[in-house]
Amino acid sequence: MRPYQEAAVAAARRHRAAHGSAILEEFSDFLALPNVSSDLTDVRRVADHIVSMLERRRVTARLLEHPEAAPIVTGTITGAGERQTIGIYAHYDGQPVDPTVWTTPPFVPTLLDHGEQIPIPPAGDPIDEEWRMRARSAADDKTPILALVTALDALHAAGMEPAVDLVLLFEGEEEIGSPHLASSLRQHRGSFAADLWLICDGPVHQSGRPQIIFGVRGIAEMEITVYGPARGLHSGHYGNWAPNPASRLATLLASMKDDSGRVLVDGFFDDVVAPTPAELEAIGAIPPYEEDLLDELAIGAPEGSGESLIERMYLPSLNVRGLSAGGVGDLAANVVPDSGTASIDVRLPAGHDGDAMLDHIEAHIRAQGFHVVSEPASHAVRRAHNKVALVKRRSSYPGLRLPVDHPAGTAVLAAAAAAGASDVVAMPTLGGSVPIAHFAEHLGSPTVIAPMANHDNNQHDADENLRIGNLWYGIDLMAALLTMDTEALR
Amino acid sequence: MRPYQEAAVAAARRHRAAHGSAILEEFSDFLALPNVSSDLTDVRRVADHIVSMLERRRVTARLLEHPEAAPIVTGTITGAGERQTIGIYAHYDGQPVDPTVWTTPPFVPTLLDHGEQIPIPPAGDPIDEEWRMRARSAADDKTPILALVTALDALHAAGMEPAVDLVLLFEGEEEIGSPHLASSLRQHRGSFAADLWLICDGPVHQSGRPQIIFGVRGIAEMEITVYGPARGLHSGHYGNWAPNPASRLATLLASMKDDSGRVLVDGFFDDVVAPTPAELEAIGAIPPYEEDLLDELAIGAPEGSGESLIERMYLPSLNVRGLSAGGVGDLAANVVPDSGTASIDVRLPAGHDGDAMLDHIEAHIRAQGFHVVSEPASHAVRRAHNKVALVKRRSSYPGLRLPVDHPAGTAVLAAAAAAGASDVVAMPTLGGSVPIAHFAEHLGSPTVIAPMANHDNNQHDADENLRIGNLWYGIDLMAALLTMDTEALR
Numbered sequence: 001m002r003p004y005q006e007a008a009v010a011a012a013r014r015h016r017a018a019h020g021s022a023i024l025e026e027f028s029d030f031l032a033l034p035n036v037s038s039d040l041t042d043v044r045r046v047a048d049h050i051v052s053m054l055e056r057r058r059v060t061a062r063l064l065e066h067p068e069a070a071p072i073v074t075g076t077i078t079g080a081g082e083r084q085t086i087g088i089y090a091h092y093d094g095q096p097v098d099p100t101v102w103t104t105p106p107f108v109p110t111l112l113d114h115g116e117q118i119p120i121p122p123a124g125d126p127i128d129e130e131w132r133m134r135a136r137s138a139a140d141d142k143t144p145i146l147a148l149v150t151a152l153d154a155l156h157a158a159g160m161e162p163a164v165d166l167v168l169l170f171e172g173e174e175e176i177g178s179p180h181l182a183s184s185l186r187q188h189r190g191s192f193a194a195d196l197w198l199i200c201d202g203p204v205h206q207s208g209r210p211q212i213i214f215g216v217r218g219i220a221e222m223e224i225t226v227y228g229p230a231r232g233l234h235s236g237h238y239g240n241w242a243p244n245p246a247s248r249l250a251t252l253l254a255s256m257k258d259d260s261g262r263v264l265v266d267g268f269f270d271d272v273v274a275p276t277p278a279e280l281e282a283i284g285a286i287p288p289y290e291e292d293l294l295d296e297l298a299i300g301a302p303e304g305s306g307e308s309l310i311e312r313m314y315l316p317s318l319n320v321r322g323l324s325a326g327g328v329g330d331l332a333a334n335v336v337p338d339s340g341t342a343s344i345d346v347r348l349p350a351g352h353d354g355d356a357m358l359d360h361i362e363a364h365i366r367a368q369g370f371h372v373v374s375e376p377a378s379h380a381v382r383r384a385h386n387k388v389a390l391v392k393r394r395s396s397y398p399g400l401r402l403p404v405d406h407p408a409g410t411a412v413l414a415a416a417a418a419a420g421a422s423d424v425v426a427m428p429t430l431g432g433s434v435p436i437a438h439f440a441e442h443l444g445s446p447t448v449i450a451p452m453a454n455h456d457n458n459q460h461d462a463d464e465n466l467r468i469g470n471l472w473y474g475i476d477l478m479a480a481l482l483t484m485d486t487e488a489l490r
Numbered sequence: 491m492r493p494y495q496e497a498a499v500a501a502a503r504r505h506r507a508a509h510g511s512a513i514l515e516e517f518s519d520f521l522a523l524p525n526v527s528s529d530l531t532d533v534r535r536v537a538d539h540i541v542s543m544l545e546r547r548r549v550t551a552r553l554l555e556h557p558e559a560a561p562i563v564t565g566t567i568t569g570a571g572e573r574q575t576i577g578i579y580a581h582y583d584g585q586p587v588d589p590t591v592w593t594t595p596p597f598v599p600t601l602l603d604h605g606e607q608i609p610i611p612p613a614g615d616p617i618d619e620e621w622r623m624r625a626r627s628a629a630d631d632k633t634p635i636l637a638l639v640t641a642l643d644a645l646h647a648a649g650m651e652p653a654v655d656l657v658l659l660f661e662g663e664e665e666i667g668s669p670h671l672a673s674s675l676r677q678h679r680g681s682f683a684a685d686l687w688l689i690c691d692g693p694v695h696q697s698g699r700p701q702i703i704f705g706v707r708g709i710a711e712m713e714i715t716v717y718g719p720a721r722g723l724h725s726g727h728y729g730n731w732a733p734n735p736a737s738r739l740a741t742l743l744a745s746m747k748d749d750s751g752r753v754l755v756d757g758f759f760d761d762v763v764a765p766t767p768a769e770l771e772a773i774g775a776i777p778p779y780e781e782d783l784l785d786e787l788a789i790g791a792p793e794g795s796g797e798s799l800i801e802r803m804y805l806p807s808l809n810v811r812g813l814s815a816g817g818v819g820d821l822a823a824n825v826v827p828d829s830g831t832a833s834i835d836v837r838l839p840a841g842h843d844g845d846a847m848l849d850h851i852e853a854h855i856r857a858q859g860f861h862v863v864s865e866p867a868s869h870a871v872r873r874a875h876n877k878v879a880l881v882k883r884r885s886s887y888p889g890l891r892l893p894v895d896h897p898a899g900t901a902v903l904a905a906a907a908a909a910g911a912s913d914v915v916a917m918p919t920l921g922g923s924v925p926i927a928h929f930a931e932h933l934g935s936p937t938v939i940a941p942m943a944n945h946d947n948n949q950h951d952a953d954e955n956l957r958i959g960n961l962w963y964g965i966d967l968m969a970a971l972l973t974m975d976t977e978a979l980r
Binding site: 216217219221223227229230231233234235236237238239240241242243244246247248249250251252253254255256257258259261263294295296297298299300301302303304309312313315316317318319320321322323324325326327328329331332333334335336337340341342343345347369379380382383384385386387388430431432433 | 706707709711713717719720721723724725726727728729730731732733734736737738739740741742743744745746747748749751753784785786787788789790791792793794799802803805806807808809810811812813814815816817818819821822823824825826827830831832833835837859869870872873874875876877878920921922923
């Protein structure tokens with residue numbers, strides 16, 4: 001470990017041991033600000049609050065305003081001489097909340113000791129790493145912002161300084177798909193130039209070990225509506241005469257995927273890039289946890305032919321995320337429904353083009369005999385064709401993988417090792433999607449993901465929470481990143 | 491035509507020509523009484539109202555009470571000497587209403603002249619057969635009750651009498667599946683004994699011609715839930731590793747039915763009884779209307795291999811009436827859903843046993859590799875089996891077909907011909923289900939369906955309505971039935 005980085009992590013630990021209560025108070029004040037993405041008044045208030053948090057640490061901060069969208073909070077820390085620049089990304093907006101299903105209100109931050117509500121202890125009293133802070137965005141994704149300013153406090157208290165220049169980008173639209181992120185990066189390309197971008201979002205490894213993630217899958221979406229009769233028909237008078245759109249939709253979906261989960265769409269796997277030897281080595285070092293996951297999730301057997309979860313993430317996925325036709329349960333009525341709809345998301349490993357993948361699926365639908373339309377079909381079109389499908393599609397953004405042996409990644413892994421209590425997992429790719437390809441495309445920067453939150457944080461759901469030990473890790477990680485070895489980045 | 495029957499129909503026509511406004515007023519008062527099956531207070535008030543309608547015509551009427559269910563209104567008309575007895579069935583309860591989607595409130599009966607609201611005209615003013623009366627149960631199924639009492643008025647005014655004994659059964663639970671009908675028939679077998687039962691419900695032929703229906707399909711139901719992971723999972727992190735229950739459900743449903751609508755379940759067609767020569771002759775006489783129906787319903791091609799709609803009704807159907815998994819449209823979230831559910835109804839032509847048919851489907855599900863459970867599967871069961879399906883089933887009642895050349899049917903066809911303005915359609919079977927098998931099973935009576943309502947009556951839906959010409963036909967039909975030739979029934 002580099003001595004300066006070692007001293008910085010030690011300073012972070014001393015600081016949080018001495019000021020744990022004050023850190024939790026500042027976290028609680030920050031979490032008490034409602035931040036649902038769709039409420040511009042709320043998210044602007046959060047942005048102003050972050051600016052004041054940064055200015056208290058003498059960070060030059062400002063807002064990049066957009067008339068109809070949440071501002072980007074940006075800031076810089078610049079030292080003397082020519083130094084490498086690291087970009088830090090996090091987002092301050094949160095998922096919608098349904099207060100009726102939360103145990104405590106989502107914007108009344110609540111400290112929990114094994115589920116029991118407790119007050120934030122007085123200064124100097126011990127704080128248990130297993131406590132949780134429950135609030136919307138406690139895990140996703142206000143944590144890195146608090147961790148950063150706290151690490152700055154710790155360095156300052158120890159008379160230390162960051163060893164890198166920093167550029168900050170805190171976004172307020174992540175939970176609604178980052179509609180302005182790409183254009184902001186393009187427009188402010190100069191301000192956001194960095195030798196490395198760190199995306200601080202998401203959870204650490206399911207095993208509890210720190211992880212650094214070198215890639216993501218992109219995402220594209222398709223919604224398919226298969227038409228039946230012009231109106232729902234009495235299933236007695238017309239059943240087995242009027243074509244049933246639910247059956248036809250089922251047959252179409254069945255033609256797309258076999259029972260083992262193998263996608264049967266022509267061209268779907270043409271662009272798969274297999275793991276490199278370095279990636280295979282990283283995969284081999286990932287701690288085993290799949291049996292536990294199968295137990296936890298009550299899964300008899302995973303899809304595929306014996307590949308591991310991470311190996312499956314090297315393949316594009318075709319996931320039926322929703323099905324709807326007529327009614328089930330108490331809503332079941334004896335009708336031939338007028339239509340059936342399936343909603344699909346397609347995850348795109350690095351190298352896959354979303355539009356091309358959606359083209360493959362649309363060609364498959366046509367090959368099953370459907371007349372495909374992109375706007376709701378008229379009565380005449382439905383009458384003229386035996387099988388008609390409405391296809392709506394959206395390709396959001398591509399995937400990306402940085403080689404796990406890239407020097408920038410190696411330096412970040414070293415920082416995580418300096419901060420972490422256990423071995424760091426080098427994860428070649430997430431299965432999930434984060435728009436990090438924008439950073440590569442518009443800034444040309446290598447980009448990795450450095451998460452902090454516990455994996456069981458109820459992200460996006462009711463009772464979202466952060467484990468206090470993960471907040472401590474986040475502070476230590478920030479201290480290590482601010483003092484990282486940047487020689488490798490040159 | 492028999493002279494007495496001819497005189498009776500003429501009397502009915504004279505009566506409704508002279509008293510049309512008063513008939514519409516009585517209809518309107520009757521329709522103004524809310525009658526949603528689930529509201530026992532409301533339906534009991536309707537039952538009392540019917541008793542008073544009958545007593546005004548000197549019909550001996552009473553209620554067969556049930557402590558927790560709507561009463562049956564029963565009544566008898568008995569003449570001198572030994573005469574044949576005809577049973578008349580109708581139901582006075584109605585489907586639920588959603589007033590927000592009705593153009594006028596469902597229990598404010600509204601007379602319409604081509605869609606324009608008009609008042610009931612003063613006595614003596616002309617009444618157009620194309621007018622409609624809009625209200626819940628205007629068509630389904632208060633009409634026959636009003637038609638009967640009006641026919642009695644007409645006979646009385648002409649100094650005539652019914653030529654048959656009558657037993658009436660007006661039910662208040664039809665729209666919730668007639669849960670007490672079979673036990674009531676069994677319990678009051680003696681009171682309900684009749685040489686012929688007429689089920690007065692449903693619409694006339696789509697061509698507008700009167701029809702008499704000789705059979706129905708029975709019904710059985712199944713709901714299939716295919717399990718995925720124990721909770722909805724992030725489709726990025728777990729998509730194409732965690733088994734997708736929506737895809738598996740689609741594959742299961744696709745295995746049940748091919749693209750032409752042919753059911754692929756073993757044993758499904760073992761008990762099919764083909765049309766008899768007499769039925770084939772009746773089928774040949776049904777006016778052509780399928781092209782119109784395809785146009786109206788925007789159907790490119792019906793299921794099957796070129797059979798007519800009525801021929802398809804000789805086959806059991808497997809109709810997917812509902813599909814549900816995850817969300818679609820604005821509710822689509824990027825998850826692998828925890829389960830997917832399909833709701834199925836199976837229509838049973840005469841001779842098919844509902845339980846046996848559901849057994850065939852359940853065996854098919856097992857043959858596709860599913861572990862089938864009848865109660866929600868435990869975590870352990872889901873973990874232990876790769877594919878698990880929860881199957882809930884209900885066999886409601888069987889189908890029935892009276893031979894179209896049965897003497898009772900011939901007599902009813904003659905009555906409809908006497909009342910009708912055009913040729914009567916002898917329909918060998920409905921595709922739909924009405925529990926008329928109960929009358930055959932418990933009373934041993936031949937049973938036919940004698941409908942009155944226009945086919946475009948919005949039955950079960952918002953803006954239900956009766957065409958006034960169909961009310962007139964109903965009155966004439968009742969007059970003809972009350973004076974029918976019963977020699978054939980002996």
